[in-house]
Amino acid sequence: FLLQTLNGNQSEASENLLLLLKTWSPPAEESDVPLTLQDARGLRDILLTASAYRQGLQELITGSLPRALSSLQEAASGLCSRPVLVQVYTALGTCLRKMGNPQRALLYLAAALKGGSTCGPPLLEASRLYRQLGNTAAELESLELLVEALNVTHSFEAPQLLIEVELLLPRPHPASPLHCGTQSQAKYLLASRCLQVGRAEDAAEHYLDLLALVLDGSESKFFPPPSPPGPCMPEVFLEAAAALIQAGRAQDALTVCEELLSRTSSLLPKMPQLREDARKGTKESPHCPSWVSATYLLQGQAWVQLGAPKEAISEFSRCLELLFRTTPKDEEQGPASNGEKECISDVALQQLRAAALISRGLQWVTIGQDTKALQDFLLSVQMCPGYQDASFHLLQTLRRMDRRHEATALWWRLKAQTELPQENAAWSLPLYLETYLDWIHSPDRETLLEEFQTSLPEPPDL
């Protein structure tokens, strides 16, 4: 019954068990009985701790925090070994963080870190806590420590002789707060956080380390990729390239992109074949994953940074060529037939197209071809009407080309849009795309709008 309850998920039964265990007072051993390894009292304490911990964990996952807190505190006050205590303290930290008591959570986490060798989970929890507190430096530091901590390989453990709390605990599920993943997963977390908070140099270094770890062909060690539940591998490459560009290492970014394309070349439709199809005007076109287009986009941006607009424009064109082949119909069929999950959502695909058009437009502007630039900006506005950066770039170009009427109409529209509350809906864009959109963000929107207003001769209604 006991094991069944411990393994089952019925919280009611486990509560009953907890009560039963609490009320059970085993008879005191007499002094002259033969020496027993584990007496009933000790066993009861162990069972109490294990079931309290399990119940607390369950409640923590289901979200009933105050009850989880009391269960976990009971477990912490019980009899258990050091590694278990570390787990209990970490769970307490998670619970308190979720309840909005970061300082108390920190105390528990500090206690957990002092506890012993397995400091992965508390470190991860600490990084979550610091992130919630907004202390970026501390967050990144704990992530770095986590990467270090996970470097230690596990040794084979001798089987336990007595019934211990560990035996009665489940192995942490990936969804559990105590799951800290592997070293490369931690490394990915660190790198992506660096990129998100704008530490481009660190991010680039961490991404390069991660790629080296994961792609290392040496036979001694395998390092699993960050996924699941992270992004798919190509996206990690793209994020690395984006981080390198952000850090001003365009050449390295190009290398990363080329590595990605060469490693997957056997899977991609052959480029010459694509061109031929385009010439023949065949309607059916091979499906191409969106991350391939994104690779070309990043390559283009790298060329932009290197000051080579011609190469950049050709990369952007290639990217657009692929992107416009990816019709929604293909998206339905292609990935399903491959069994390959598509890494990108529809919204993200629209954004990707707009970004590629704007980038090419900007390059046309650089080499002085305003007409072509205008065309690209117009297209991107049509593609993504809600995306204001495109409109701003269009406005600027129109103004430069002295097409006042269109510019004025666009200005009115923009003004109306900016006055509306910004609907920055929670589009979850891939990290590399978010980073990319920052680069083509028109820097001085407000000043542009004001300048334009002053330059307007008369209100059109007069």
Next chain:
Amino acid sequence: PSGALLSAVWLLLGLAGAWGRQVLAAGEGRSLAAPRLDSFPAQVWQLELSAVPGLLYVLCARRGIYCLSPDPKSDGSDRDSEDGELPCALISVDPDACLLPDAALCTFTVVADKLVTLAQGPAHWKVQLFECPRPGEDARPRGQVGEVELSISSPLTGPLGEPTAPRFLPVLRCVSPAGPSTLLSRVQGSGGFLLERALFGLLFGVDASLLESPVILCGLPDGQLCCVVLKTLVTSKLSPGDPKALVKILHHLEEPVVFIGAVKTGSSAQDVGDTHPDCLVALGHDGRVLTIKAGCDEAGTLVPALREYRLPGPVLCAACGGGGRVYHSTTSELCVVDLAQGGVPSGDLGDPPSLLCPAGLGVCSVVTLSVLSEVPEGTRGLLALSTRGRLMTCRLQLSSEVSGPTRAAAASTGQKIKDLLSGIGTVSERLSSLRKAVEQRNKALTCLNEAMNVSCILLSGREGPKPISCTVTTAWSRPQLQDVLTATFWLENSSGLCLDRGWTLCVQVLTSASASDSDMASAATTYTIPVDRLGPGDRREVTLPLGPGEDGVLHLPLTVSCALHYSLREVMGGARAPSESSKDSSDECCPDVLPEQDGISLPLCEHTVDVLWCLRFPGLAPAHTQAPGLLGPLCDPVDTFLGSFLGPRSEPTGPASLRAKFLPPSVATIKVSAELLRAALGDHHSGTSLDCAALQWLLAENAALDVVRARQLSSVQGVAPDGADVHLTVREVAMTDLGAAGPLQTVEIQVQSSSPASLCGTHHAVIGRLQVMVVEQAARIPGPPDLRVQCLQQTYSSHETLLREVQTLRDRLCTEDEATLHATAQRLLQVHRQLRSPSLLLV
């Protein structure tokens, strides 16, 4: 020397699988040599060699994985002796060499320095990843680094919850993407293979090909073909991986997967110089072949192209040779089929699989195959091990695959003769195995046909007696000190068919639990008696004891049901033997898939043995055949006690009168309307009075029936199984007060016994008979005669009060103490007596 040894061991890596408990290592240069023989504690299922550290891994059935370090010294010394008889040193394996003691392990593979194992769980397969020990280290696994569970379509546990032993072992292979960075030796050394990058990426995803990670392919006995990307499997020790994210099911073969390999079909020969296999092949036990290639759809997108074919099965083992050849062995033939040839039909997956026509090589009963890597140009070499332990090398000319194994042209005549003799040996071996198989099959078909015929005549549902019948009689006997009720079954075959071997008579005796311990479930005993040839018109007699059981009490009534059972195992076992002989001979753990109960069961009859069957009538028996059972009641201690109570002066009296004096007998009567009884008895009572006929009807199954009939008795005095006397009296009475239209003619059956238990048993039995009779007659009788309802109501209300009193008395019995218990019990008995009069009336 170590390199030579490695190649030598490699030759036999695939071969020693069925070799039993010993592992041989043979040199490649010689046809058969055994420089090393290791004795393992159990049957060897699998051998793998890890090339880089040079360790030999051996999977023993239900023991786990052993890890051996080949000893170079012993190899070097044996190499010098070129005699046919090599000294075979038998080395027993140290238990310390057991790397992973796990009884559930079914297969494993070595990838670089990782050990991937597949273990059977109660409801899933578990893939586990371990780090291999380094050479020179203690043979201890260096820790588990990953784990994932494979779900399966059908549970692995048997009906009893015990995990059933696998009949087919799963297959585990490692696939690596072909590429410049992949080390060929690493892949080949451990039984893995390379796959062209495009197909690899298509099957296993972008992540796997980006990471250039090896992929573990699992072919399960339920037909699933699934894959796990090895690098994603490495998780922290504490948590098992998420099966949904890690495991991908490629296909379901719908029969046990016995082989996974890859061939080069060369159809996509655009890339010159790419010599890596581009087609994944999986073989099912019954001959289903799955090939997966990279293809293009209309739009030019790469898609995996799955095709299914059929080969003549059952497939024992297989190997992939160079080019597109797949060698596979059935029980009767070693065949080769070339998947690269244009002649292979191309059907889509939805179509029924097209049959491939393999070319036979004239070798049979090969259980393990290996394709030799180093052979002269233009030929192919095969190393094969037959069921009988013959190790053969076959050389095939590449040009003439179909013409069979052309042995290498030998220079000397002696060699030629040797070859010829060996060829004859092979052919005769094959012939005998084929002939045996055909014989067995014919025999099985004949048996099945007979069984079908018997089932047909028994189940045809015709009226009247069945052509195969079973009759039951009971008798008392005294084999030892105790009286035993025995039942004699007469199985009579009046049909024109013959019940041959394989038929059994199943008799089930179901004891109804006695009232005192009603919580006990009724116990059933099943006797199985083989019917060894029962020809037309034959009778067979079977006598079985019915009781009393170990507790000395005969629990009546007993339900006895007879059925004929035909075991399909008898037939199937015979037919299956030749095809599975290779497995069965070496595999003692191979379980029978057919459980005990599988077969044809035909019910014959069912009887309820009650007290009336078992009454003994010592008064009726002729003097010289005095029933032995009478000794029992005479020595009853109660009677002795009562006798002594009377004192020595009184004249000696029989036990019956003693009891009558001290224990007034209980009486129960049942009245049945004469009309009803007459209708039920039908012709039987013609010539006798109704009361005699009724008594004969009640004692129809009793051994004393003949005497009762001969003497025209209407009243008998018998002895119940527990020794108490039972008096049965049947007489015709007229009931005046009940009938509305004059007196009602009834037959009164009176049961009288000094023991309430016997009275109850007999009463119950009589009522049971009457009940059945009433149900049968209810349809025929026009309706009950007119009765005086008022009288019935009166009886009913008085009975209701009495019943209520019984209830209160019984409640009181539970609570009262010893002192008042006796009075209450007495009162209860009295009330029960009152309840019984006026007696039950059946009209």
